[in-house]
Amino acid sequence: xxxxxxxIASYVIALVGVCAAGYLVxxxxxxxxxxxxxGGCTVVxxxxxxxxxxxxxxxxGVVGYGLIFAALTLRGEMARLLLVLFSGxxxxxxxxxxxxxxxxxxxxxxxxxxxxxxxxxxxVISATRFVRGPxxxxxxxxxxxxxxxxxxxxxxxxxxxxxxx
Amino acid sequence: xxxxxxxxxxxxRKARLEREAAERAAAxxxxxxxxxxxxxxxxxxxxxxxxxxxxxxxxxxxxxxKTKVAGGAEVxxxxxxxxxxxxxxQQGIRLGQASAPVTIIEFADLxxxxxxxxxxxxQPTIVNDLVRTGKANLEIRLVNVIDPNVGTTDxxxxxxxxxxxxxTNKYWSFVHTTYYNQGAEQDSWxxxxxxxxxxxxxxxxxxxxxxxxxSANRTAQAADQKLFTDLGATGTPxxxxxxxxxREYTSVPNxxxxxxxxxxxxxxxxxxx
Numbered sequence: 303x304x305x306x307x308x309x310i311a312s313y314v315i316a317l318v319g320v321c322a323a324g325y326l327v328x329x330x331x332x333x334x335x336x337x338x339x340x341g342g343c344t345v346v347x348x349x350x351x352x353x354x355x356x357x358x359x360x361x362x363g364v365v366g367y368g369l370i371f372a373a374l375t376l377r378g379e380m381a382r383l384l385l386v387l388f389s390g391x392x393x394x395x396x397x398x399x400x401x402x403x404x405x406x407x408x409x410x411x412x413x414x415x416x417x418x419x420x421x422x423x424x425x426v427i428s429a430t431r432f433v434r435g436p437x438x439x440x441x442x443x444x445x446x447x448x449x450x451x452x453x454x455x456x457x458x459x460x461x462x463x464x465x466x467x
Numbered sequence: 468x469x470x471x472x473x474x475x476x477x478x479x480r481k482a483r484l485e486r487e488a489a490e491r492a493a494a495x496x497x498x499x500x501x502x503x504x505x506x507x508x509x510x511x512x513x514x515x516x517x518x519x520x521x522x523x524x525x526x527x528x529x530x531x532x533k534t535k536v537a538g539g540a541e542v543x544x545x546x547x548x549x550x551x552x553x554x555x556x557q558q559g560i561r562l563g564q565a566s567a568p569v570t571i572i573e574f575a576d577l578x579x580x581x582x583x584x585x586x587x588x589x590q591p592t593i594v595n596d597l598v599r600t601g602k603a604n605l606e607i608r609l610v611n612v613i614d615p616n617v618g619t620t621d622x623x624x625x626x627x628x629x630x631x632x633x634x635t636n637k638y639w640s641f642v643h644t645t646y647y648n649q650g651a652e653q654d655s656w657x658x659x660x661x662x663x664x665x666x667x668x669x670x671x672x673x674x675x676x677x678x679x680x681x682s683a684n685r686t687a688q689a690a691d692q693k694l695f696t697d698l699g700a701t702g703t704p705x706x707x708x709x710x711x712x713x714r715e716y717t718s719v720p721n722x723x724x725x726x727x728x729x730x731x732x733x734x735x736x737x738x739x740x
Contacts, residue, residue, distance in 0.1 A: 345581075345652060348580060348584045349524070349580070350523050350524050350525075350526045351523050351524070352523075352524055353523060353524040354517070354521050354523060355521065355522050356522070383502065383506060386503065386506050387506055387509070387510060390506065390507060390510040391510050391513065391514055394510060394511065394514040395514055395517075395518075398514075398518055407651070408651070408652070408653040409652070429503060432499060432502075432503055433496065433499050433500060433503060435495065435496075435499060
């Protein structure tokens, strides 16, 4: 699969993830959740682990997807590395929350799980893209299309930032 | 130079270039894997520090005062409950003055973790700002929504015990203290022993403990369930306000916002008769 396709897949996955996290933010602020209606999501959202530093973790999730979207729009090795860092952080944090949800709370929250799966996929794709480096065909296409300043970034794997790293 | 020799040299040059390209690619890959490894270590360290030092939402029950009761058991939240309810009249399921212009009605389940959050985090402000000041009185009407979903009987048992305490006017003390001692949703925690310990913490004798479904209890449960259904409530907690002397109930959808509840009480007070 070309780098371009992996990047498009990342966009789609991040979109699904931000929708799931966004829905959780909405339910958190719209009615706070009630028992007997919305099941595991509200149990998770009202739990001890639903807020970090006073910020709902669903809000942190939306912010995380926002950063991933921003990194996806950028080109170059640094953008790839940022994607690994953002999605990796999101992945580890999601795994911790999944552990709390499934093991500690014994609650199944489909939206939380969807977001965690998206973060996992984004991390795998980001790590794969980073290790593979820029696809030569895609890089050449990008070089044609992009401004001259971007050329250095996209070719960083050869003689750009990474070579100097 | 003979063409055969030239061809051999060309092949050797090609092979060398390919080998060099492969070596460069391998070195490049190794460098990328090294950077990825360093990034992963950084991520693990940062997330580890955040989770270890991170301030998650406080569970007030964990930090509540523990009171030793007969038999040596510890009951959480007895002091907090006594401090909260001190000086406020309890009559049946009602907390506060009967003459208050507004009644806040909360449908709750003693098994419901969100009700616990509401009870421990929001209720103290509601009691102090609205009930203690005489702006409203507060009723908790117990319904059972969790047990059927998780296959337990805790909510039902605790509700029965609570409703049997209505004549003692210690219903509120028991309900509030029970939330401090609520177990996990998936566990069966409302055992006879645990409920008797809570009763002892509330200051009631063991003889006050009863899981018997009396006629009065059945009537109370049926009335609460009917109002719950009639008002279109589907989950707990559900909060409504009712102006004195009227049959008008106004829902407060965002029960987590004490400001919303205060506003609903202020609006309802204007309609009180």
